[in-house]
Amino acid sequence: MSHSAKTRNPAYTPQDATPTRRFPLRELFLFGVLLAAILAVYALMGAAYSTRMLVEAACYAILALGLTIQWGYAGQFNAGVMGFVALGGFCAMLFSVPVNEAFWGTALPGELGRVLLYGVAAILLIVAVSKLDRLGMPKPLRTLIVVVLGLVLYLAVISQLREVTDAIESQAGFVGGLGLPPWTGWIVGGALAGGVGYFIGHICLGLRSDYLAIATLGIAEIIKAFLKNSDWLTRGTATVSPLPWPTPGPAELGFTLSRAIYLSFTAVIIAVIFFLLNRAYNAPWGRMIRAIRDNEVSAAAMGKDINKRRLEIFVLGCILMGLGGGILGTFNSLFDPQGYLPLNHTFLVLVMVILGGPGNNLGTIFGAVAVYIIWIMSEPLALFLMQLAVAFGEGTFGWDAPSNMDSRALQARVLVIGLLITMVLRFAPKGLLPEKVKSHS
Amino acid sequence: MNELAFFINNVVISGSVSGSIYAIGAIGVTLIFSIMRFAHFAHADMMTFGAFMVLLLTTLFPAAGASLGVPTGVLMLPLAMLLTAVLAVGIDKTFYKPLRAHGVKPIVLVIGSLGVTLILQGLIRLFSGTGGQSLYVDDRKEIFRLALPFEGARAPIVITEPQIYLFVITIIAVVALHLFLNRSRLGKAMRAMSDNPELAQASGINTNTIVAVTWMIAGALAAIAGTLLSLDVTFKPDLSFFLLLPIFAAAIVGGVGHPYGAIAGGFVVGFAETLAVFNWNVLLRPFQESFPAWLELPSNLAFVGTEYKIVVPFFILIAILVWRPTGLFKGKVI
Numbered sequence: 161m162s163h164s165a166k167t168r169n170p171a172y173t174p175q176d177a178t179p180t181r182r183f184p185l186r187e188l189f190l191f192g193v194l195l196a197a198i199l200a201v202y203a204l205m206g207a208a209y210s211t212r213m214l215v216e217a218a219c220y221a222i223l224a225l226g227l228t229i230q231w232g233y234a235g236q237f238n239a240g241v242m243g244f245v246a247l248g249g250f251c252a253m254l255f256s257v258p259v260n261e262a263f264w265g266t267a268l269p270g271e272l273g274r275v276l277l278y279g280v281a282a283i284l285l286i287v288a289v290s291k292l293d294r295l296g297m298p299k300p301l302r303t304l305i306v307v308v309l310g311l312v313l314y315l316a317v318i319s320q321l322r323e324v325t326d327a328i329e330s331q332a333g334f335v336g337g338l339g340l341p342p343w344t345g346w347i348v349g350g351a352l353a354g355g356v357g358y359f360i361g362h363i364c365l366g367l368r369s370d371y372l373a374i375a376t377l378g379i380a381e382i383i384k385a386f387l388k389n390s391d392w393l394t395r396g397t398a399t400v401s402p403l404p405w406p407t408p409g410p411a412e413l414g415f416t417l418s419r420a421i422y423l424s425f426t427a428v429i430i431a432v433i434f435f436l437l438n439r440a441y442n443a444p445w446g447r448m449i450r451a452i453r454d455n456e457v458s459a460a461a462m463g464k465d466i467n468k469r470r471l472e473i474f475v476l477g478c479i480l481m482g483l484g485g486g487i488l489g490t491f492n493s494l495f496d497p498q499g500y501l502p503l504n505h506t507f508l509v510l511v512m513v514i515l516g517g518p519g520n521n522l523g524t525i526f527g528a529v530a531v532y533i534i535w536i537m538s539e540p541l542a543l544f545l546m547q548l549a550v551a552f553g554e555g556t557f558g559w560d561a562p563s564n565m566d567s568r569a570l571q572a573r574v575l576v577i578g579l580l581i582t583m584v585l586r587f588a589p590k591g592l593l594p595e596k597v598k599s600h601s
Numbered sequence: 602m603n604e605l606a607f608f609i610n611n612v613v614i615s616g617s618v619s620g621s622i623y624a625i626g627a628i629g630v631t632l633i634f635s636i637m638r639f640a641h642f643a644h645a646d647m648m649t650f651g652a653f654m655v656l657l658l659t660t661l662f663p664a665a666g667a668s669l670g671v672p673t674g675v676l677m678l679p680l681a682m683l684l685t686a687v688l689a690v691g692i693d694k695t696f697y698k699p700l701r702a703h704g705v706k707p708i709v710l711v712i713g714s715l716g717v718t719l720i721l722q723g724l725i726r727l728f729s730g731t732g733g734q735s736l737y738v739d740d741r742k743e744i745f746r747l748a749l750p751f752e753g754a755r756a757p758i759v760i761t762e763p764q765i766y767l768f769v770i771t772i773i774a775v776v777a778l779h780l781f782l783n784r785s786r787l788g789k790a791m792r793a794m795s796d797n798p799e800l801a802q803a804s805g806i807n808t809n810t811i812v813a814v815t816w817m818i819a820g821a822l823a824a825i826a827g828t829l830l831s832l833d834v835t836f837k838p839d840l841s842f843f844l845l846l847p848i849f850a851a852a853i854v855g856g857v858g859h860p861y862g863a864i865a866g867g868f869v870v871g872f873a874e875t876l877a878v879f880n881w882n883v884l885l886r887p888f889q890e891s892f893p894a895w896l897e898l899p900s901n902l903a904f905v906g907t908e909y910k911i912v913v914p915f916f917i918l919i920a921i922l923v924w925r926p927t928g929l930f931k932g933k934v935i
Contacts, residue, residue: 237708239642239715311904315881319899363922369708370640371853371922377642378846378915389908502842507719510712568727575723581716582696585709 187522190592194530201533208415213536214529215419218426219488221528223505224512225433225521226480232519232595233441234473235453236365239373242505243380244478246497247356248349248485250387250394253337253495255345256404260336268332271324278320282313325392334395342406346486353482354475356383361474366467372474380506387497394497401494426487430525433480437521449473450519507577508535514584516591523593538576542569604883606749606756616875617868618764618833619847621771624867625826626844627851628778628860629819635795635858636815637701639710643692644823645841645848646721647685651824652831653725653838654681656736663738674736674832675766681828682821689820690813692717718841725838733835736828763832774825775864778818782860787814795858843911847874850914854921856928865929874913877904 202210223241230236263269289309293302328335360379364372387394394400407425410418440446452459452466460466489495508531516527546569584591626648633641658677666673700713743762782788787810794801794811802808830840851870855862882902889898905912921928 235706235708237712315902315904318904319901322899322901363919367922367926369706370711373642373708373711374640374846374849374853375915375918375922378911378918381842381846381911382909382915385909385911389906503719507715510715514712567731571726571731572723574719574726578716578719578721578723581719582713585705585713585716586696586699589703589705589709 187593190526194526194533197530197533201537208419211416211419211423213533215423215426215491216488216536217529217532218423218430219484219491220509220512220532221430221525222426222433222484222487223481223509224516224524224528225430225437226477226484227509227513228516228518228521228524229437229480230474230477231513232517232524233446233449233453234470235369236470236474236477237369237373238376238474238477239506240376240378240380241481241509242500242502243376243383244353244357244481245485245488245505246380246383246387246500247353248346248482248487249489249492249495249500250497251349251352251482252342252345252486252489253394253400253403254335255338255340255348256342256490257337257339257400258404259339260332260334263328263332263334263336266331268324268328271327272335275317275320275324279317282317286310286313325390328392334391334400335393342404342486342490346483346490349486350479350483353485354479357475357478358471361471365470365474380502384497384500387500394495397496397498399494399496403490403493403495405490405493422491426491429483429487434521434525441521503574503577507581508532511577511580511584514591515580515588517593517595518591519595520591520593523591523595526593527591535573538573539570542572545569546572603756604887606758607883608879609758612872612875612879614758614760614764616872618767618871619874620868620871621767622826622830622867623844623847623851623871624864625771625774625822625829626848627855627863627867628775629822629826630848631852631855631857631860631863632791632815633819634852636791636812637697637710639707639714640849641819642711642714642845643717643721644819645844646718646725647689647820647823648827648830648844649725649836649838649841650688650721650827651681651685651820652736652827652836652840653729654684654824655828655831656729656734656836659736659738672737672742672762672766672832674763674828678770678825678828682824685824686817686820689816689823693812693816722838722841729836729838731838733837735835736832761833763829767829767833770825770829774822778822778860781818787811791815846911846918847871847914850918850921853918854928856930859928859930862928862930869929870914870917873917874910877913878907878910879903 198210198214201213205213223245226244227238227241230238286306286309290302290306292305293299356379360372360375364375388396390396391398405418405422407421408418412418413421448459448464449469451462452464452469456466509528512527512531513524514527515531516525517523543566546566626644629647630641630644633639633644655674655677658680659673662677663673666676669676696713696717697710700710745760745762745765746757747760748757782792790801790806791811791814793804794806794808798808801811827840830844831837847870848867851866852863853866854869855864855866880901880903882898882900885898885902892898
């Protein structure tokens with residue numbers, strides 16, 4: 161790293177170290193076990209169920225790749241994966257659902273557009289007023305005017321918006337979709353998630369890393385609250401289904417085959433992401449990112465723009481999460497804002513990354529598939545164990561078990577995820593397939 | 602004048618209630634932040650744990666409070682504080698201390714505390730079920746209606762028994778903490794350690810004791826906040842995710858590592874929340890005649906709906922991080 165980009169001889173390609181080829185015994189063993197587990201699930205649960213599980217695992221692998229570049233490459237902790245996933249799912253829904261004539265055929269789109277224009281005008285006005293101090297107005301007075309004007313304009317616009325959205329809900333149900341292919345929604349979902357990530361990252365990345373965790377946790381809850389309560393946009397708790405697939409659906413080909421095609425489609429996307437990420441990891445850019453992660457001060461001393469690089473990584477990770485969320489949402493064929501839970505969409509992904517190996521893409525994909533299989537299989541297992549415990553308690557102590565034991569058994573999985581996180585951090589902080597850090601001897 | 606009573610009920614009282622709870626929670630968070638240097642995400646679940654302990658004890662001895670004339674839940678609070686303090690020290694010994702001994706970055710401790718959050722939540726849900734339960738098992742929740750001393754004021758000011766307990770206990774807790782931090786040897790040692798851990802250790806302060814004491818205080822305060830919140834509404838095992846953001850926002854607004862700032866931050870966040878969901882039309886309606894004719898007030902003039910309440914602490918958090926990341930009172934840790 162001692163050569164700067166300008167003075168480097170173009171014929172010289174920097175090498176991290178002499179790569180020592182070793183037989184990938186650990187990888188082969190772990191993936192062998194994983195394959196055996198998948199085959200066992202196929203044998204036990206049938207092809208349609210197991211293929212469905214694999215597709216969902218593949219979608220989670222995309223989310224985990226997003227988190228692994230944030231946490232593993234750059235040491236940023238995103239505690240709000242759920243929010244970005246929900247944004248992706250929302251965009252997939254909005255773009256792919258058929259056009260709602262009851263909405264577009266009336267005057268409502270014009271009304272909505274008028275209110276949105278008012279909103280833009282109000283923002284422009286406030287921005288203009290906030291520049292008044294350049295014309296010689298005292299700063300405290302300007303701040304007062306900006307705050308009062310902002311509150312009044314906000315109230316004016318929001319009450320107009322409430323009227324229009326109420327009209328949409330009562331007359332048309334909801335806005336409906338755009339009737340485009342789902343992949344447009346995935347791309348826009350990724351872009352939207354990246355935009356939100358940029359907003360959060362821009363504010364938090366210069367501060368302590370804890371603040372990013374707090375802010376992402378908050379934005380995830382806000383995105384969920386917005387999607388859940390904006391009935392005019394998402395039908396809220398009434399949910400939207402079905403979402404069309406980009407591949408032939410189950411109605412045409414049957415469950416197993418259609419899901420298998422969707423799986424191969426997702427696998428291609430993962431392969432592309434994996435290839436690009438590995439290229440980036442081994443490229444000078446990736447070296448720079450790792451240098452910043454491992455020693456911020458020395459990287460800054462070499463003239464690297466730390467906050468900018470961090471922002472790049474964070475936005476990139478969020479884009480992948482939005483994309484994965486879109487693919488997952490389309491596969492589920494159902495948009496249910498209440499179905500997005502911190503446990504399923506944030507902490508599960510976190511376990512996948514730290515168990516698989518943060519910073520190691522192969523390890524992350526392994527972690528995603530392995531943890532997802534365990535997660536899915538733990539549901540019947542937890543019910544079985546709870547019934548065993550209840551039977552034991554009733555038989556031995558005459559314990560009168562409460563009636564909601566089944567839901568409690570599922571809650572116990574929260575406990576297992578928590579234990580996994582703390583245990584992995586304590587005993588295997590590098591994961592099962594650690595990142596291979598090359599070093600000069 | 603009815604509008605005024607409505608305003609007092611919906612803004613002044615409920616703002617003070619949530620403000621007190623956020624303040625007590627934020628003190629714990631800010632103390633942990635200043636001694637251990639990480640954001641403790643499991644704090645809200647320690648609150649739930651404290652409330653759950655009160656629920657268990659109250660269910661075991663439902664009539665204990667009646668003989669003394671206080672609700673059983675309040676009587677059981679000291680015991681629950683002790684249990685939660687023990688839990689907090691135990692969590693530190695089992696989960697955080699090994700990580701600290703490895704010399705990990707603070708952010709790894711944050712992830713560890715998220716794991717602890719899930720463990721606590723899982724345990725509480727496993728034993729209590731997922732529904733809400735009242736902490737008033739055998740007692741009756743007293744509701745006081747105070748009439749306003751004005752002509753034509755029909756709507757009374759409504760305040761409930763747990764709310765009065767909340768205000769009293771908050772004041773006691775804050776005064777006790779103030780005396781502890783400023784007068785006692787241990788409290789001074791704690792402040793020294795939050796200023797400079799190495800220097801404190803070099804001058805003969807036993808940092809392990811300080812860490813344990815910090816956890817005990819944080820645990821006891823968390824039990825107070827959780828119990829009083831659950832007394833006021835109901836006990837729910839999944840309260841914590843809705844409390845985390847306001848509490849962290851309060852701690853950061855007040856300046857991290859600054860207990861008095863945390864109190865101020867708690868009330869700022871609490872009042873901001875209630876002011877934002879308050880329907881201002883209620884206050885403006887009496888003046889409807891004096892407005893120009895073209896101005897017709899919409900019936901709902903709240904800034905955000907109740908369902909978007911969580912936006913308020915987030916907005917405050919973002920605003921403070923943008924304009925004044927050290928907080929209102931110049932916290933130490935950024």
